[in-house]
Amino acid sequence: MADGRNTDLTQFLELVQLVEDFYKSGFKSTRQAGNNIAELPPAELKVDRTLVRPERTAKLEELYQEIKTCTKCDLHFNRLHTVPGEGVFNPLIMVIGEAPGQQEDKIGRPFVGKAGIYLDKWLKAINVDRYTNCYIGNVIKCRPPENRDPHPEEIAVCLPYLERQLELLKPKFLLTVGRISSQTLIGSTKGIGSLRGGTYFYKHLPLVPTFHPSAVLRNQSLRGAVWEDLKLIRALMK
Numbered sequence: 096m097a098d099g100r101n102t103d104l105t106q107f108l109e110l111v112q113l114v115e116d117f118y119k120s121g122f123k124s125t126r127q128a129g130n131n132i133a134e135l136p137p138a139e140l141k142v143d144r145t146l147v148r149p150e151r152t153a154k155l156e157e158l159y160q161e162i163k164t165c166t167k168c169d170l171h172f173n174r175l176h177t178v179p180g181e182g183v184f185n186p187l188i189m190v191i192g193e194a195p196g197q198q199e200d201k202i203g204r205p206f207v208g209k210a211g212i213y214l215d216k217w218l219k220a221i222n223v224d225r226y227t228n229c230y231i232g233n234v235i236k237c238r239p240p241e242n243r244d245p246h247p248e249e250i251a252v253c254l255p256y257l258e259r260q261l262e263l264l265k266p267k268f269l270l271t272v273g274r275i276s277s278q279t280l281i282g283s284t285k286g287i288g289s290l291r292g293g294t295y296f297y298k299h300l301p302l303v304p305t306f307h308p309s310a311v312l313r314n315q316s317l318r319g320a321v322w323e324d325l326k327l328i329r330a331l332m333k
């Protein structure tokens with residue numbers, strides 16, 4: 096029990112320090128050489144071939160080609176890249192955000208700006224990362240202009256892509272970050288402040304909603320709630 100409390104305390108202190116890290120150094124000083132996301136190759140799909148049947152890989156690549164050429168909504172007009180997502184097959188957790196931002200649109204990878212680096216730290220605190228046991232994506236695959244909220248009709252036409260990803264990737268748990276992805280998958284119009292703190296299900300998958308990392312970067316008072324949500328999903332994983 097004492098060891099468990101010490102681990103909790105260590106992870107909590109690490110999380111508490113995340114925003115301070117960001118404001119002091121943009122996280123750069125704490126990152127190891129070669130572990131900088133900006134140095135990694137774009138849009139990688141890490142595949143454990145001992146766990147994945149080849150047809151699943153082929154179907155996912157086919158899906159990403161379809162997304163790449165998609166013109167089903169007006170968001171395709173201004174995009175530089177589609178951002179289908181990245182991570183591993185059979186992830187323990189699939190993180191689902193709202194839509195790509197400016198940095199993501201530039202290089203075609205999800206959560207690579209400051210909010211993405213912050214998200215990676217959250218995940219690290221519960222022993223999860225996008226290169227070994229996690230997949231990170233968004234409800235919407237193209238950047239809305241000026242990062243506006245996606246319109247309901249845009250969500251409606253893009254959501255089937257996420258549903259097909261879920262079928263192929265087969266995550267065990269979902270972590271939705273932010274209001275839009277949480278409302279969409281939970282099927283509620285409540286704000287994220289009301290939705291978070293509980294467990295829901297999306298197509299039989301346990302789902303924990305929490306704040307978006309960019310919201311926490313803007314408002315440090317949300318850190319404690321995020322830590323509670325991370326502890327909740329960690330407890331489910333156990």
Ligand code: SF4
Nearest residue numbers: 165168171236237253
């Ligand atoms: S946002 Fe989704 S539906 Fe709209 S163009 Fe991009 S991929 Fe297609």
